[in-house]
Amino acid sequence: MSRYRFLSILFIVFLIAVGAALNFLYPSLRGADLSIGTKVIINVYLLLLIVLATIGLFLEKYYKQIILIFIISFCTLSIILGGSELYLFLKKAHPGPQHKYDLKALYKYYNSFCVQHLHPYYIFSLPYNNALINKINNPVCSIDSNGFRGPGPEERGEKKLAFLLGGSAAFGLEATSNATTITGFLNEQQSRYFFVNAGVPGWNSMQELYRLLLQLLAYHPDLILVYDGHNDASISYKHAKSGHDYLEGTPDSYGALAAKVDDIRSQGKNIFNLDINYEMLWSKLNSLCLPELRAYLSNMRGKNPQVVVNLHLQEELEKSGKLDAAWKKKAEATAGNYVKNLSLMRTLTQERNIKIIFIFQPYLFAHQNKGQCLQEYFHKYKSINAEKINFINKFHEIVINKAATLGRFYDFYTLFDQYYQDIPGGKIFGDEVHLYDRGNEIVAREIIPLLP
Numbered sequence: 001m002s003r004y005r006f007l008s009i010l011f012i013v014f015l016i017a018v019g020a021a022l023n024f025l026y027p028s029l030r031g032a033d034l035s036i037g038t039k040v041i042i043n044v045y046l047l048l049l050i051v052l053a054t055i056g057l058f059l060e061k062y063y064k065q066i067i068l069i070f071i072i073s074f075c076t077l078s079i080i081l082g083g084s085e086l087y088l089f090l091k092k093a094h095p096g097p098q099h100k101y102d103l104k105a106l107y108k109y110y111n112s113f114c115v116q117h118l119h120p121y122y123i124f125s126l127p128y129n130n131a132l133i134n135k136i137n138n139p140v141c142s143i144d145s146n147g148f149r150g151p152g153p154e155e156r157g158e159k160k161l162a163f164l165l166g167g168s169a170a171f172g173l174e175a176t177s178n179a180t181t182i183t184g185f186l187n188e189q190q191s192r193y194f195f196v197n198a199g200v201p202g203w204n205s206m207q208e209l210y211r212l213l214l215q216l217l218a219y220h221p222d223l224i225l226v227y228d229g230h231n232d233a234s235i236s237y238k239h240a241k242s243g244h245d246y247l248e249g250t251p252d253s254y255g256a257l258a259a260k261v262d263d264i265r266s267q268g269k270n271i272f273n274l275d276i277n278y279e280m281l282w283s284k285l286n287s288l289c290l291p292e293l294r295a296y297l298s299n300m301r302g303k304n305p306q307v308v309v310n311l312h313l314q315e316e317l318e319k320s321g322k323l324d325a326a327w328k329k330k331a332e333a334t335a336g337n338y339v340k341n342l343s344l345m346r347t348l349t350q351e352r353n354i355k356i357i358f359i360f361q362p363y364l365f366a367h368q369n370k371g372q373c374l375q376e377y378f379h380k381y382k383s384i385n386a387e388k389i390n391f392i393n394k395f396h397e398i399v400i401n402k403a404a405t406l407g408r409f410y411d412f413y414t415l416f417d418q419y420y421q422d423i424p425g426g427k428i429f430g431d432e433v434h435l436y437d438r439g440n441e442i443v444a445r446e447i448i449p450l451l452p
């Protein structure tokens with residue numbers, strides 16, 4: 001066999017192998033949340049491989065030209081994609097108030113704060129290692145060495161000290177800065193109290209209770225403000241839906257931890273047993289593939305969304321997710337545990353002459369005037385979980401019936417109905433519970449008259 005013949009066959013085999021690999025991955029790519037531009041590039045590249053392989057198979061004497069075409073096209077494509085990625089990366093500015101609702105940009109600043117680090121007291125929490133804290137802090141979101149977002153208790157001056165406890169909504173997950181969280185607006189709009197943000201993404205009331213007992217009481221605060229409710233119901237629903245019969249108050253992601261280390265003393269016997277999460281591995285590789293270019297193409301596609309939402313149909317869908325007896329019983333148990341945790345917080349603060357206020361946070365799907373927000377939600381998430389919505393609503397109903405025992409308990413569940421006849425999309429809710437800056441500002445405004 002001549003050298004030319006061997007190189008030609010080798011090149012054709014290479015093209016077929018690359019094409020086969022891409023075809024093998026393509027079903028996963030199609031199922032992934034890729035932009036239309038990325039999918040077009042994949043299809044064009046596949047077509048190029050097929051054409052070159054076909055030419056090489058039947059026009060062997062032109063293999064040098066074919067290889068040259070392939071090299072030129074591959075290099076050109078790489079330069080275009082690499083250059084675009086570099087340009088978009090360098091062009092990207094730190095989001096501030098002028099980029100309030102560029103969520104994809106904001107999420108990059110919040111991703112590290114949504115990681116659930118193991119914690120000796122709370123099972124999962126924000127990082128408590130100073131080196132890691134310094135690494136993830138950024139111009140949009142930052143925490144101090146004690147896990148407080150924004151200014152800590154040492155900056156109170158002569159003001160009374162107050163803490164805001166809660167999950168990611170209290171933390172201000174979609175705020176554009178520390179100053180545009182609920183605590184930021186509270187400190188701006190009143191001068192009696194200095195509010196410190198003690199919210200932690202993903203936490204439920206059990207973890208909040210532990211933090212109050214183990215950390216916050218030591219500061220001898222004048223006021224504790226608890227802003228929560230959704231996570232207790234949502235996490236409980238997720239555990240039950242996954243078939244886990246965990247104790248009430250079990251934190252988020254506990255199942256993933258238990259699956260790996262439930263019998264921790266036996267782990268050393270299986271040091272060569274590699275448990276590879278291929279789905280997570282693919283997700284990680286996928287996220288590294290031209291993230292800036294994909295985000296840009298996706299944003300271009302989303303500038304003029306042609307999404308037609310039959311609001312009446314979706315309202316009916318919400319109503320159709322009726323709860324059976326088992327789910328109602330679960331909601332009752334979850335609500336009972338939640339109220340118990342709040343009652344314990346009240347006891348702990350009353351014994352120390354500390355004021356405490358409980359607020360049940362707003363929930364998009366509970367609002368009547370959610371038309372525009374609902375359209376935005378469907379454009380982003382494509383569907384809703386009617387059963388989950390009804391479970392959370394039932395949980396809320398039970399909590400309200402028990403709230404008389406809690407003292408200063410206020411229901412913000414449908415807060416924004418009194419502000420808007422149609423809650424505007426892109427202004428109040430980022431999703432079903434997280435609020436944009438304007439939403440946080442309204443919540444802070446409503447809290448101020450309730451302060452003792």
